[in-house]
Amino acid sequence: MNDxxxxxxxxxxxxxxxxxxxxxxxxxxxxxxxxxxxxFALALEDLDVEVARWERMDNLAGVRGGGTGTITFTVSxxxxxxxxxxxxxLHRIDGWLVPAGQxxxxxxxxxxxxxxxxxxxxxxxVLDNVPRGTTQILVHLGDVSCRxxxxxxxxxx
Numbered sequence: 001m002n003d004x005x006x007x008x009x010x011x012x013x014x015x016x017x018x019x020x021x022x023x024x025x026x027x028x029x030x031x032x033x034x035x036x037x038x039x040f041a042l043a044l045e046d047l048d049v050e051v052a053r054w055e056r057m058d059n060l061a062g063v064r065g066g067g068t069g070t071i072t073f074t075v076s077x078x079x080x081x082x083x084x085x086x087x088x089x090l091h092r093i094d095g096w097l098v099p100a101g102q103x104x105x106x107x108x109x110x111x112x113x114x115x116x117x118x119x120x121x122x123x124x125x126v127l128d129n130v131p132r133g134t135t136q137i138l139v140h141l142g143d144v145s146c147r148x149x150x151x152x153x154x155x156x157x
Contacts, residue, residue, distance in 0.1 A: 036110060036134070073137075073152045080139060080152060091130040091157050097123035097139060104140035109133045109157075132157050 073080045079098040084091055097103060100123030106116045112131045119125040119139075135157050141148045 033134075071155065075150050078139065078141070078150055080137065080150070082137065084157065087129075089132065090128075091132070093127040093130055093137070095119070095125045095127070095137070097125070099123070101141075106138040106140070108136045108138065110135075130157065 069084045071082050071084070073082075077099070080095060081098075082093050082095040084093060093107060095105065097105075097119050100121065101119065102121055103119050103123075104116065105119055105125045105127070106114050107127045107130055108114050109131050110133045112133055115127055115130065117125050117127055133156070134154050136154050137152045139150045141150065
């Protein structure tokens with residue numbers, strides 16, 4: 001008798017699912033840094049944040065190591081557009097907020113901490129020397145007494 005059993009023999013669900021699991025692990029394993037990415041995203045779990053959704057990605061290459069790329073995120077009444085420019089091992093993020101305003105903007109990069117800036121009255125902001133890694137952008141709207149925070153989905157620079 002071989003590993004497949006006798007001809008015509010029925011296999012239990014557990015055996016079939018175990019074989020499918022081994023097959024998927026071999027052909028399409030999870031990324032090595034999956035646990036770190038999930039932990040990074042969940043680190044904001046205790047904050048009162050709204051998560052923006054992807055609106056448009058003009059050039060995926062900019063997200064995973066090309067020269068430049070534009071990504072737009074939206075949430076109810078806010079649009080965040082960023083342009084990524086690779087500069088050696090670092091990135092420059094040029095961003096625009098609509099509606100425009102002097103809002104606090106923060107970039108979080110896993111294992112590299114955060115950098116902050118303030119958008120100008122036209123909603124424009126720049127974050128220089130952003131390292132590679134799993135990244136999120138947070139926009140802080142309103143003053144301290146009624147602050148609202150919007151966070152983008154993670155991107156890998």
